[in-house]
Amino acid sequence: MKRQKIIPGTKAALLIIFAASIAQFVPCKVWAGETLTIAVAANFYRPMQEIVSAYEKRSGSRVRLVSGSTGKLYAQIIEGAPFDIFFAADRRRPAKLERKGLILPDSRFTYATGKLVVYTTRPDIALAGRGLSILLDPGVRHVAIANPKTAPYGRAAMQALKSSGIYQKIKSKLVYGENIGQTFLFVRSRNADLGLVAASSTYHADGKAVPVLAAYDPIVQQAVTLRDALPASARFIAFFAISAVHDVIRKYGYGLPK
Amino acid sequence: MSWQPLWLSFELAATTMFFLLLIATPLAWFLAFTRIRGRGVLEAVFALPLVLPPTVLGYFLLVAIGSRSPIGQWYQAIFGSTFAFSFVGLVFASILYSLPFAVQPMQNAFESLGRELSEASRTLGLNAWQNFFRILLPGARVGxxxxxxxxxxxxxxxxxxxxxxxxxxxxxxxxxxxxxxxYVENLEYHAANAMALVLLAISFTVLSVVYYYNRRLSRMVLG
Structure with a gap:
């Protein structure tokens, strides 16, 4: 029997695939030791990217960002996720971690207060001066909010809907995003006519947004340094106090802690 | 634990399966026997949902069939509701998402019958429809x-x-x-466990029953 000719490059390709598949198992303590892993609530992801790139430039060290809903990140931390710092979208989850003894003592602090806006990309919907009553319009069929059970912005949105007294009337219009980023996408892609989203997500986005005036509990966003965090975490937290960082936070529509 | 989501899952799976039987069977037959150029490209297109991460597929659908796109506006004019946030939309998405899983075994089954079988039956006077329904479909039943x-x-x-x-x-x-x-995100692990277990049990039962009968069926077909 004649031996089949191997297609040229096959050996090289196999070698590369093999190398790639084992690369993850090779311990790289030298790099890993310097890389901070920061879990950040979806609403704060974009400002955090700006802050991190400024930090990386100044300190020369690397930061890995993990974003998701506060509820999910919290559950992952409880299950031992290897994060160093957790920037949550509320103070409930950081406080819970503190009670469980999973954070460094006294590391819990408020880094921003979030604001809700009504957001739409439909040109025919005028938001100005209407408040939440715009949700009652027959032309508004789907209103997106983040899942109130897991996302603090969803919880705040639910409070605003209830305090303004329209919740029962628009209940059937509600659709739920898994986190605030997805909620934003629902509106941005115009699948939902309106959404109650974080002011930060509408920064530099097309469409219109007005602040929600109905009452909701302030969205106090807190951060904690986790118990087994790398020492470099302290440097990052210290960096957070500089005014350039505060400018970024304000630019995205957050309030700063007093 | 609420039973509604489970019921909804089965409704979605059954509806999708029904439409895929109608869509995937002729498609698989076509892919198995066509001699057109670029068949490989066609096969790749229909196998794409196999490779794409589901979230990517979902994102494409959300943007492509959102009210901002012409397809989305056309969809709304026909169905009177948005593609996203509706059961019908989920059915469409699931058909796309599960298409390769239906097509691949069907196509293999058709291919294994060979062209000669059709040629013989056509020579004996069956028309294309009769050939498909009386010869090919029963032959590829298991697939x-x-x-x-x-x-x-x-x-x-x-x-x-x-x-x-x-x-x-x-x-x-x-x-x-x-x-x-x-449930998991809310740390309601008991409810999550219960529903996951029910889903597992029912899926396992459905699969074993079908595979059992499929084996018997294949024995009957092959004699």
């Missing part, structure tokens, strides 16, 4: 059933696509996988 069951099972476990386009509306788009995910 067709396997494809249908796989698409059912695959839709039952669908998560990423539904997460992207569903909007988690109870009774409409909040299927079992989404409900379980939300």
């Amino acid at each position: 067709v059933v396997t494809g249908a069951v796989l698409s059912f099972a695959h839709t039952l476990g669908e998560f990423g696509v539904v997460l992207m386009i569903g909007g988690s509306i109870p009774g409409k788009t909040k299927v079992a996988s989404i409900a379980i995910y939300e």
